[in-house]
Structures are given as structure tokens and as C-alpha cells.
Amino acid sequence: MKTPLLASSAPDAPEPLPRCPGGPVIGIIGSGDFSRSLSIRLVASGFRVVVGSRDPSRVPIGLFPDGVELRSQGEAVDGAERVVFAAVYPEHYHTLVGLRERLAGKVLVDVSNAARMNRVERSNAEKLAELFPQSGVVKAFNVVSAWALQGGAHDGSRQVLICSDCSDSKAAVLQLSRRLGFSPVDVGGLCASREVEEAPLHLFPTWGGPVLVTFLLFLFFYGYTFIRRVLLPFIDKGENNFTQLPLVAVNRALPAVALVTLALVYLPGLAAAVLQLGRGTKYQRFPVWLDVWLCRRKQLGLLSFLCAGLHAVYSLCLTLRRAAGYTLLNAAYRQVKAGVENSWVEQQVWRSDLYLSCGILGFGVLALLAVTSLPSVGNALNWREFTFVQSGLGYAALTLSVMHTLFFGWDFAFLPEAYPYFLPPMYLLALVLPCVVLVGRLVLALPCLTVRLTKIRRGWESARHRRPENLDAPGHCGDV
Amino acid sequence: MKTPLLASSAPDAPEPLPRCPGGPVIGIIGSGDFSRSLSIRLVASGFRVVVGSRDPSRVPIGLFPDGVELRSQGEAVDGAERVVFAAVYPEHYHTLVGLRERLAGKVLVDVSNAARMNRVERSNAEKLAELFPQSGVVKAFNVVSAWALQGGAHDGSRQVLICSDCSDSKAAVLQLSRRLGFSPVDVGGLCASREVEEAPLHLFPTWGGPVLVTFLLFLFFYGYTFIRRVLLPFIDKGENNFTQLPLVAVNRALPAVALVTLALVYLPGLAAAVLQLGRGTKYQRFPVWLDVWLCRRKQLGLLSFLCAGLHAVYSLCLTLRRAAGYTLLNAAYRQVKAGVENSWVEQQVWRSDLYLSCGILGFGVLALLAVTSLPSVGNALNWREFTFVQSGLGYAALTLSVMHTLFFGWDFAFLPEAYPYFLPPMYLLALVLPCVVLVGRLVLALPCLTVRLTKIRRGWESARHRRPENLDAPGHCGDV
Amino acid sequence: MKTPLLASSAPDAPEPLPRCPGGPVIGIIGSGDFSRSLSIRLVASGFRVVVGSRDPSRVPIGLFPDGVELRSQGEAVDGAERVVFAAVYPEHYHTLVGLRERLAGKVLVDVSNAARMNRVERSNAEKLAELFPQSGVVKAFNVVSAWALQGGAHDGSRQVLICSDCSDSKAAVLQLSRRLGFSPVDVGGLCASREVEEAPLHLFPTWGGPVLVTFLLFLFFYGYTFIRRVLLPFIDKGENNFTQLPLVAVNRALPAVALVTLALVYLPGLAAAVLQLGRGTKYQRFPVWLDVWLCRRKQLGLLSFLCAGLHAVYSLCLTLRRAAGYTLLNAAYRQVKAGVENSWVEQQVWRSDLYLSCGILGFGVLALLAVTSLPSVGNALNWREFTFVQSGLGYAALTLSVMHTLFFGWDFAFLPEAYPYFLPPMYLLALVLPCVVLVGRLVLALPCLTVRLTKIRRGWESARHRRPENLDAPGHCGDV
16 A cells, blocks of 8 residues: 555665655654645645654554655654654644754754743744754744645645744745645744744734624614614503514614724824824824724724625515505595595605615615625735725715715704604714715815825825935835 | 747657746647636746647647747657656557657656546556656646636636646646645655546535435425325225325425435434443544445535425425415405304414424535535634534534424424324324434433543543553544 | 844945845845835745835834835945845836946846836837846836735735746746745746737726617616606606606616627627638638627626516515605505405416516526626636536526516517507517527527537538638637
């Protein structure tokens, strides 16, 4: 089943492996899952593999692919031409110290992950480098799952973060990972290894804030509509509107959340522009909260799209509700009893058609925006196209959404009935922030401000500031 | 139009090409489509190209880009510095044997595809290597279409599978393909070439089984509803329900298919966990059917999403049907005649709002899952995020779908009218498997079982099994 | 905060940098935005950076990451081991001529963009190469935004177009960009630099034509329905149908646009086949208009999908309109007054259910097609799968759409009332082109034509043409 790569197994005398055309020999210490998956991928890419186990006779060889040799740990190290993987739990790194001499001069790859976040002062790779000062310790492949390793070339390229203090060893591992079909990225020295080890522990780190903001907005608007439309009428007049809770009230809160969240996408850009105008320079850092906010615009935009999409589906389901049928039947009954032949109200027809049109178009533009935030689509855009989509289409979506809300509200805002218990209609609350953003954008579009801002963004016009180097910086700086 | 790269054309004396800064010279034997597309890409990347034809005077040179030299086959081989492409039908490889001497020591790239699957005992590349034992034969570029070659760098990177028994030749082609903007993947020795040659013949190989299962489920549920709601009432009472066939019956079968298919996504994971618990080890291979099933979960999930999406659209169209209008008008007529002022049924309103809400939310979660199965989105997730999405959100979607169905059914299941001809309502049939999965998942979440399973999955706790090496394998093994 | 890389700063005597393990030293001339972003990425990938400014004391060092040394321009050039970036506006390239001697033998990277399209006779990189004839000038990184540079490895790979007349320098920059996590593509000599510089200025260059065609089609169909349904009835009988303008008329024009655009996707393929059949060879270039049209099929298809999607949403919103409610109430009133107990019309029920079914299925198939046009999904398909999806599913979508329209029209076309003012119903106009395409496809599927076309496409059967080399070209040529 397997031709022996190592003719004898005397542990201390490394004997030459036969130079068959199968490619270089890679060593792996450890015979667990990761070892198995890695050896499958290595063999598939034409490498030969020697796996070193503490007790090779007890490892079920059938789990490894053909072309893999199972030996003792020492033999595996000796058999490997240059690169040895340490596929062992970091808690057991100290059991390998006996191999220190044999590992000298070889590339030792640490593939371990951090057990939890922010707990250790030194990374596993740094500990390993301390134990084996004569080996070139490289941190790599930890972000790759055993699954992706086995999946092979057809699963699309995946990035491998690689760092090491030894340039030669790093170059060897960069090349190896490239031949396995991964896209290696050099992230510097071993000091970066802690961050690399913690990378797989992150759970959507950039989404926490935006999701919390969206959720709080939903709670506020849902609570507001509950109090105004359900609770107070019940207490006051004993009206039973509780059937509105699962669907109608949710569908009142969702568009408000979508609208405010979309405004939150464009607010920090305005704030940054105002700051730059006020300071007269772009060479001062923004406050941290603004920096973070600017980096979360994509997430806020996608959450706004999610809420808008749910609002669309909920609205389309409104006519499927039993309640809609009952309401219509009762209206028909009343119309017949009242003898009204034609109940058509021209103004209401215009109102409903206009707000539906604006809503559909706004949602369509938002959908285009969402599509361009897919990595593979966004990567195909150049920065000019990206700016056109994100800024141009974004403001178009915001404007259409505001118009959707205004047409929906129509003349409600001016009727006393719209303020029961002195609470204004919810759509008025939801309009405040978007209108502020739109007005702010229009003010910034005034020629005097645009010219000054463009100058500042191109680097010159530092006014009373100390930046004389206005000839630096090509024109394609990041947009704000 | 074209400066001659080869000063003279004496076939047997390879003369030096002028070392202009244009990059190395690549040879291509054959002047067909692939040759043309390849030379366009090579020239665009700064290489010079010599195309060898059996009768160069009869090839329309206008089809090749500037910078390509058209010569005889022998001259093309001589003119090439190192790499020569054999862009000739494999049936005609034997006509090249006259070039054997001249090709000695050069890299000969086979770009051909298999004519059909599983028909040959040896690949084209292996035959070519046999004909030219002194050349470094490399299999490459066959998975790339002529279209992608011409499309150039802007079309996004595409993987190129490369294999060869000669390491140096392989390295040269790896580098070449990288400079052309492709992502080469080393898939080992020439023994892998047959698989590489057959790769472009596959037609969605992983989709066959899941599509068949989904189609059979649809046939079953459609047939069941046809018999129960259309055929038997027609035979029994002469009721004409045939208008239900194109839309209503389809929309009854689709949700059932979506629900069962979604359950089928999570069933094999449970089966694997039960097997591992029973065996007390994870170091035994699963039966083949379970392995295949585990690898088809993504496809099943996407098909479930497709059915759920169609069900959503069909349901939203229900109110657009003429039949809906007629039903409502007739109901209004009856209500007026009966003098019922208010037909509102509180319980039915709650029921419809609750099942619509659960359906919308379940579909929304399923849509998020579908988005993360896009390669470019999934690749950006680390394994912890991937597990959260696939397992956490997946069970959330299943739970919401089951609730959607239960609210839809409400108290129907307990009414005798729901069992005409002793056939139970279809949604009860569709609920069996999902409920089994949910209950199974809850049982496995019992602390005693979870602890034991986690231990087994981490590699230790092999009980009566023969695995002593519990210090191997870092913690990021593939989930099941 | 920062260990000095350069011990002294005598401008003319380049002193050796300490060989700490941090990796090679890269020089950047200029201290603007791009310089800052580039140095952040370089430091993150383990390089050391020396930034050269005209007046280093006035540059706010806090904006640069740790590990960056700020010096004079000359010192930065001297400190750099091999690669120096010119991150200065091209208008100021002439201010760098004093560094010519110091830059001799180094790699000088031009990262600038063109200010506008088609305005210059020579690219910035060519000008730079003229100013520094002893340096290896390389054009690179201009397509990368400062944002993407800072974003680092986690933002997914982005292509970097690289060209140079000096092979060694190009190789150095290719390797550098690969280590920074980009996917470099060699696009040849400096003569390609103008195109590379203009790349970031393009604004969806392939979308202009298709968007214009779609817009004109929309104008035509919207205008036609406005005249036929609103204007002429108003002039003729004083009917006020203006409420149809925002939603109903749009929703009549959209499906017509979607149908015609979808037909335009498949028309050029037929035209190409007819041309090839007529000419008896595929080795003649198509006319330019046909070539351009063939390359715009994807865009036309996506625009057709967009229109179809909007049509679907608009149609689903029809029942949400106030007008729908009023119409139904008035119909109920009339039914009660007329004493009609059952208004059910079997034929209309069949008609509406059939056209809704065909529409939903056609849109579903179109959605699958749209998903495969996402770069990351399309890249995962081999050419056989791609052909199956684009051609097979495409014609399925077209057929279903035509059936949707025919069922919608039903027997309308034969009623005199359907031709008010002698204008035919719009759906008849929209059906002309799709029917031509479907019939043309059926004719081409006749065995005699298919056999001949397949022969021509495989390269042989050139009839009276001059192509004898029928053994070239492997079988995976681009489809038409």
C-alpha cells in the first residue's frame, strides 16, 4: 500500500531519502486531525510527507493518504528536507525539547491557535521560538481550517497569514503555501504572531457595534409604536389592538430603523468634512469615535438594507393577512349599506402610488449598493466607480427613502388626530436624522465650501497649519 | 507591422533571438483558437511569442496580435527559450515526433482536455510524456477557456491546475502562469493529469444527488396534494379543483420540500455525532453514504433556500390571482346577504400574523445563510464565524420554519375534517423529519452527551480504543 | 517611540542600515496620503520604511506608523536597499532630478494616475523613465486605493497591474506586491503604462451602451403606453387616467423592456452563427458592432434581470395600492346590486394562474443566471457548466418569459377592443424580437445546420476557404 520512504529507522542516523521525482519531503510532528488534513493537501500537491508520532505503531495508518510515511518524531524531523510542522497542542511543546538538536537549522512551522482572547502575554509561536532558538520558527496556516486544507484547490483561494523573525524560513513557507494553492500574506515578524493566533477567535468583530445600534433603534421605535398605538388606546378607551404586535407594529418599526441607519451611514462623512473644513487641514487625526464610525459604514449600510428588505417583505405580506380580508369585507358591507356606488378618492390613489414607487426605487438602489459590497464585486471596481456607487447611489437611496416617507405621511403631520396623547407620528421622528444629513450634504455642496474642501483633501491649503509639502500625495487618496 | 524575431529560418540551426527588453520568448505549436488566445495573453504580459504551424504561409496572421512571429513548427521550438506549448489536438501528437530532438531539454506544456469521461487508461499528458521522454512535460492551462485567456487580468483570478513529474519544469510553468495573472495550484505528478484533463467535463458533479432528492420530494408532495385535494374530491363528489394545479398545488408542495430538505441538511451531522458517541472515537471512517451526505449539505441547503424563495414569491402572488378577487367578491356578497356587519375572527388574525412573521424571519435567516455560501463571502469568514453562521443560524432557520408550519396548522390537526379519505394534512408529513432533527439536537445538547462528544472531537477519550496520542492535533479541527 | 534606522543624517554619505531581522528597507519619496498608507502596509508586512520629504521636520510624524523613518529625500533614496517609490504628484517629477545619480541602479516605482483620459501623448511613467534613464522604472500600485492599502490582508486580494521595460526591476516589484498580499499581473512593457494609468478613471466603461439601450427602450414603451392608455383616451373621451403614470404605466413598460433586452442577449449569438454558416469559416473577424455586442451580453442580461425584478416588485405592490382596494369595493357593490351570487370565471382563473406561474419560474431561472454572473461564483464554474448555465438556462428563461406574456395576452390579441386608435397592445410589440430569437434558435437546431456549424466551430470544414490546418486548436474554444 505504501512504499517505505525511510529504509531503516535508526533514530539517530538520518539516512538519505530516495530522490524520487515526487517532490521534497515535508515533516509533520503529531498525528491528529490537522496533521492528517495537512498531509492530504501536501500529498495532493506532489510533496512527500513523513509524519512523526510518539508511538507510530498505534496510529491508524489508514487515516493518512498513500505516500505518507509514519515514523517516530525524531525520524520525521530527520527525514524532512527543510520544513517541519509542529502539529501538536501548544501545551505539549515542552515535550519536543528532546528534538532541539535535530531541528537546528530547519524551518519549524507553528500552526496553533490561541485558546482564548487577550489572555497570554506571549504567543505560542514566541514560546516555540524560545524553546528552539536554532530553528527558523514561522507562524502560518493557523487561520486555515482542517476542512479547507482537505477541500483542496477547488474551494477557492484562502489567505494564509505568515510571520517570522527569520526571512529565509518565512520565504520557504510563503512559497510552500503558494504551491498548496493558498494566498500567503507576509504580516511581518513574530511579534505579529499573537494577533495571528487570535484571528480565528474573532466573531464578526466589526459587526458588534452596528448590530447593537440597529437593535436599540428597533427597540425604541417598536416601544414607541407599542405605547402610542396599543398600550395607551387600551388603557384610555379599552381598544384591543394587540393583534398588531407580531406583524403590523414590527412593520412600523422596521422602516424607521432602516431610514435612521441609512442616515447614520452618511452622517460620519459629513462630520469628517466639517471637521476638516473647521481645522483647515486633513493632517490631524479624527477623534477615535469618528474613526471607528467611519470604518463601520459598510456594516450599517448592510443592516439598513436588511431592515428595508424585511420591511418590503412584511408590507407585501400585509394583503395576505386574514385581517386584511376581514377589513375589506367589512368595508364592502358598510359601502353597500351606505349605498355609495364609488368610493374612489383620487388624492389617496396618488399618495399610495407615489409612496410605493419611491419605496420600490429606493429599495432597488439600496440593493445595487448591497451587491457591490460583496467582496468579489467590489474588488472588480476601481476607486472612481466605487465612489460613484457608494456616494452617488447612496445619497440617491437616502433621498428616495425620505420621499417615500414624506409621501406616506402626506398631510397627516398637520392633522390634530395624528397627535394622540401628544405623541407625534413615528415617521416624523424617523425623518429628523435623514433630513439633517440631506440638508448638511446640500450645504457642503455650496461652491465656496466644495472648493475649499477639495483643496484640503488634495493636501494643499493648510491655511495657518504647518504643512508646506503640497506637492506630495497622488490624487487617489481614500475618500471620506 | 511586426519586427521579425527570427532573422533566418534555417530549420536545424537555432539562431539567437535578439535580447530586446520585451521578455522571454515562448513557443506555441499549433495555430488554432487556443494558440491565438494564449498568444494574446502572453504578449499582453510582456512575453514574445513564436507560433509554429505546419504551413505558416497559410495562417491568417491578422488573427494573431502584434509581436507574434509565425514560423514552422521546428523553428518555433528552436526559437522558444524554454517553454513550448503543444496547442494541437491530442489525436495529432504523433505528428510531432519529428521534433523530439529539438524539444529535448525544453518544457513541453500539454493544454488538452479529455474527450469524454472515464474512457482512457492513460491521459493525454502521459502519452505526450511517453513520446517526448527527454522533455519536461507539464499539464497546465486546460481548465482555462480561450475566453478567460483573452479576457486578461481584469476578469478576476482563475485557478490553473498544474502537474508534472519534473519539478523544474513545473516550477517554470507555475511562475509563468502567475505572471499571466492566474492562480496556479500544484496538484502533484503526471499521475494526476487524467483527473485534471477530465475536470472541464464535469457538469455540476456535486449537485446531481441533491437535485434528484429535491425533485423526488417535490413529486411526492405534489402528487399527495393532487390526490388528496383534486383527484379524490373529483371522483367522490365531482368537485372541479383542477385550477389549483398550476399554482396553488405547487405552492403547497414547495414549503414541504423546503422544510424536509432543510432537515436533511442537519440530519447527517446528528448521525455523525451519534456514530462518534457510540463508537467512542472519531478515528474511524464514517460509512461512505454518510461521508457523501456530509459533503452535500451546502447544496441541499441552497436547494432548500430556492424552494423557500419560490414558496415566498408564489404566496405573495396569491392575492394577484383572479381567483382571489372572485373569492373575496363572493364572500362580500354572502356577508351582505347574511347581514353580518363584522366578520372579524380574532383567533384567525393571530394565527395568520404569527405564521407570516415566523415565515418571513425564517426566510430572512435562510437568506443570510445563502449569502455566506457565496465563495467570496465565505472565504472572508474564519472558522468560528463559519460555524456560528452554518450551525447557529441554520438551526434558527429550521426552528422558525417549524414554527411557521405549526402556526399555519394551528388546531387543524385535531379536527376530523382535516383527514378526508383518512389522509392527514400534508404539513404534518413535512414536519416529521424536522421535528426529529430538532429533538435529536436537543438530546445531544444534554450536558452528559455534549461533554463526552467534545472530548471525542478534541481527540482524547478514546475509551476502549487504541488512541494514546491525545496530545496531538490543535483545536481547530473541522466541525461535523 | 521609534528606533532610528539611520544613525547619522549626513545627506551625501549613505551609511549602512543595521541589519536587524525586520526585513529589507523600502524608500518612499513624498509624505502624502499614499506615502502614509503604503508605509502602513509595508511595515505590517515586515518591511522597514524610510520616507523622504523635502522638509522632514515639518511632517507630522504621528501620522506614520512605528518603524518608519522620516528623512530628507536624498537620505531616503540612499537608505532604501533597492526599491524606491515616487509618491509625488507627476507635475513635480522634475523637482526630483537632483536625485538622479543616487537613484541610478535602483528600482523606481511610479504610482501615479492619469489626471484625465486620452489627454497626454506620454504616460507619467514614461516621463519618469526619461528623467531617470539609469533607474529601473516600474509602473505599479496605481490602481490600488490608499484605503485598500491600509485595509491590509483581510480585505481580500486585489489585482495590481505592473509594467516595466526592465525585467529585473519588474520581477522585484512583482515579488514585493505579492508579499503585501496583492495579486500582481504583469502587463508588459512601459508602453502599457498609459492604459494602466487611465484604468482608475474608467466609470463602468462596458455599461454605457447597454444602459442607454435599456433606457431608450423604457422611454419608447412608457411613451407608447402613455399615448395609448392615458393621452388619447383623455383627448378623445376626457377620461382621467393620470393616476396610472407613477406606477401602473411603469409596470407596463418594465416587462416589455425586460423581454426585449433578454432577446437582445441572444440575438448576437444567432447573428454570429448565421455569419459563420454563410462564410463557411470562423477565421474571419466579425464586424465591429457584432464584436462589441457579443461582449455586452452579460450587461444586457443583468439589466434585463433588473427590469424583471422591478416588474415583479411593482406587480406584487399592485394589491397594496389604494386604487386596488377601491376597485374591489366598487366591484362588490356592483355585484351585490346586480344580485350575482358567484362571479367566478373559470377561464380567467386559469389564465391568471398560468401567467403568474410562468412569470415566477422565468424570473427564478433569470435569478440563477444573475447569481452565476457574480465573479466568485462564475470563476468556480468550468466552461461546460458555464455554457450550460448561460445558454441552456438563458433560453429556458426566455421561453418562460414569452409564455408568461402569451398567457397574459391570451385571446386579447384577437379582440377589436384591444386595438383602440388602431394601436396594437404593447405586449404584442414586446413579443416580436423574442419570438424571432426563439424561432431562429429552433432553425439553427436543425440537424443539417447544427452539424455544419459544429464542424466550423471546431476549426475544420473551411469549404472554399484557405484553412488546411485542421489539426490545431484543442476542443475548449470560446463559445459564441
